[in-house]
Amino acid sequence: MMSEPRRLHPAAVIFSVIKIFKNLIYVIFAGVIAWFGNTTFMYIALGILGLTIILTGFSIVEWLRFRYYIKDDELRIEQGIFVRKHRYISKNRIQSIDLTQGVIHRILKLTKVQIETAGSGLETEASLSAVTFSEGEAIRRELKSNQSLVDEEQDESEAVEYPKRQISFNRLFVAGLTSGSVGVIVGLVFIGFSEIERFIPDSAYDQAMSWLLSSAVELLIFLALVVFILLYALGILGTVIKFGRFQITRYDTELFITRGLLEKKQMTIPLKRIQAIGFKQSLIRQPFGFGTLYVEIAGGADGQSANARTYLFPIIRYDELSQFLQTVLPEYEAFPEQVQAIPRKANFFYYIRAAFFPVVALIAILIFLPFVWYVPTILVLLAVGLGILRRQTAGYSWDDQQLTLAYRDFSKDMVMMKHNRIQAFEKRQSILHKRQGLATVRVSLLNHFAGRHVLLKEMAESEVDRLSDWYSLRK
Amino acid sequence: MRQPPQHRIAEDAIKAWRITEVIVMVILLLLVIASFIVGHFFDWALWIPLTALAVWGVLAYLMIFVIPLVRWRRWRYEVFDQEIYVQHGILIVSRTLVPMIRVQHVDTKQGPILKRFNLSNLTVSTAATIHEIPALPQEEAAALRDQISELARVDEDDV
Numbered sequence: 001m002m003s004e005p006r007r008l009h010p011a012a013v014i015f016s017v018i019k020i021f022k023n024l025i026y027v028i029f030a031g032v033i034a035w036f037g038n039t040t041f042m043y044i045a046l047g048i049l050g051l052t053i054i055l056t057g058f059s060i061v062e063w064l065r066f067r068y069y070i071k072d073d074e075l076r077i078e079q080g081i082f083v084r085k086h087r088y089i090s091k092n093r094i095q096s097i098d099l100t101q102g103v104i105h106r107i108l109k110l111t112k113v114q115i116e117t118a119g120s121g122l123e124t125e126a127s128l129s130a131v132t133f134s135e136g137e138a139i140r141r142e143l144k145s146n147q148s149l150v151d152e153e154q155d156e157s158e159a160v161e162y163p164k165r166q167i168s169f170n171r172l173f174v175a176g177l178t179s180g181s182v183g184v185i186v187g188l189v190f191i192g193f194s195e196i197e198r199f200i201p202d203s204a205y206d207q208a209m210s211w212l213l214s215s216a217v218e219l220l221i222f223l224a225l226v227v228f229i230l231l232y233a234l235g236i237l238g239t240v241i242k243f244g245r246f247q248i249t250r251y252d253t254e255l256f257i258t259r260g261l262l263e264k265k266q267m268t269i270p271l272k273r274i275q276a277i278g279f280k281q282s283l284i285r286q287p288f289g290f291g292t293l294y295v296e297i298a299g300g301a302d303g304q305s306a307n308a309r310t311y312l313f314p315i316i317r318y319d320e321l322s323q324f325l326q327t328v329l330p331e332y333e334a335f336p337e338q339v340q341a342i343p344r345k346a347n348f349f350y351y352i353r354a355a356f357f358p359v360v361a362l363i364a365i366l367i368f369l370p371f372v373w374y375v376p377t378i379l380v381l382l383a384v385g386l387g388i389l390r391r392q393t394a395g396y397s398w399d400d401q402q403l404t405l406a407y408r409d410f411s412k413d414m415v416m417m418k419h420n421r422i423q424a425f426e427k428r429q430s431i432l433h434k435r436q437g438l439a440t441v442r443v444s445l446l447n448h449f450a451g452r453h454v455l456l457k458e459m460a461e462s463e464v465d466r467l468s469d470w471y472s473l474r475k
Numbered sequence: 476m477r478q479p480p481q482h483r484i485a486e487d488a489i490k491a492w493r494i495t496e497v498i499v500m501v502i503l504l505l506l507v508i509a510s511f512i513v514g515h516f517f518d519w520a521l522w523i524p525l526t527a528l529a530v531w532g533v534l535a536y537l538m539i540f541v542i543p544l545v546r547w548r549r550w551r552y553e554v555f556d557q558e559i560y561v562q563h564g565i566l567i568v569s570r571t572l573v574p575m576i577r578v579q580h581v582d583t584k585q586g587p588i589l590k591r592f593n594l595s596n597l598t599v600s601t602a603a604t605i606h607e608i609p610a611l612p613q614e615e616a617a618a619l620r621d622q623i624s625e626l627a628r629v630d631e632d633d634v
Contacts, residue, residue: 422577423602424601424603426572430568446602465477472572473558
């Protein structure tokens, strides 16, 4: 069907130019800001223009030289301007095929196709930046036909109903409200404003300043409040756009996730690649029982940065988890109702560890800058608070197949892993630990590219030994 | 699992590590000497290079005489059919279990110093971690490598 070598959609040129500019944007921005209004600015502008033309030409040639086709059960890609690169990916090796549509893709009815194999490379093995949507789906069908994936949408009318979960609008709103992204936005606005200031004419700036300073305090507070609410709304909007229409469907051997209002993402997670699942609750979300449910998977799934988590559900309450897992991922039992707490003897270690550096800072400040004593003091109090929280969060639980560890850096993280997904198990004990009958557990998992090591500090030593008996294959 | 692993690594490990540390400490000593010379030309207070020398002395004593010995005493390993069990650490003692079915590959490595003593390091890699058993007698390391890679040859069960 697709055995003829073919090119990408011409729009691929646009994406390639945009991608290059994205990488250069800071350089360009810095140039524009530094020389704005200068005579040099003309040259800079000309330079950018020239660069654009060259890059576009380059991208066009690149597009001309890029071909893909499917033959003999292989996806074959030929590319490269000077160095020709042929890549053949066998159908059997393909782990997942993700379709992503950005805004431009959606206007032109295109899609990006990302193909993953089990390899541990940082980049996606194959990426077609722009093909028509119907072709994208055809590619997916073609490359997956020997697997059990039934294509969504078309087959909805069929007898087999696959279990699925969607996000409700209320939940989406709650997710935005508690996402904490407002802090990031406020930061960006401040940085942005300090730069924009240069472009505001002096007289206008002075006038605005003097008006602001002469206004009543109430008005200023009101203004600040309005700005804050606007920014918060922006934060919520961001979440809504990212996770809008989130839907997860369980097929026989894989999970299928679609999400996004503007940029639409479709991704598949083969069940056998799931290494662990986790439930993360930030400090804002935890009091309400909300958190995000994520999976650790082997090999790059997003084809993106290493810490981009793959969400099974962007916001869910702890008490809904067992039902959710039963529908979508019955292979995993629910998270335990309650985890076993670590012994009281551990308190000392948790408090000292959290407070050590702030206390050192406090002492240093008291010696050198005694008049700002309150800053480090607050810091020390916060650190001790964090230590107490961490100690309260720490816990563990296990049964025949599953181990759950709960711990906290800032957010509370509960990780649930299967016995046969744990790569290595380590018991650590310092001299101080030994005296108290405590030990630290370190469990290694495979995630995106390297490993993730989950530590539970200061468990009772007897429990660590029981746990290592549980893990040991030697009976 | 409460028993530590049984086998020790080769006793020559202590000598090999000491030689390595001596080389490192000699380089550091050169830096300390340099600080005396620089201090002389730039009129530093004499206590600065003297402290450096004192710190070097303590460090050298620890690194050359104490640590290799403690390290050797702590290093234990045992290879079972189902898993590898390793203990190491100086202040913090850690005991690691690596199931055979998780082992991806085994390497033996030998630098010039280890070669003099006919020793090699053995490293075992899983998909997420790397574990080392250092300074085994050459032949033993090779045999162990072959044994582990034989035992690890179990049906592939997705990573």
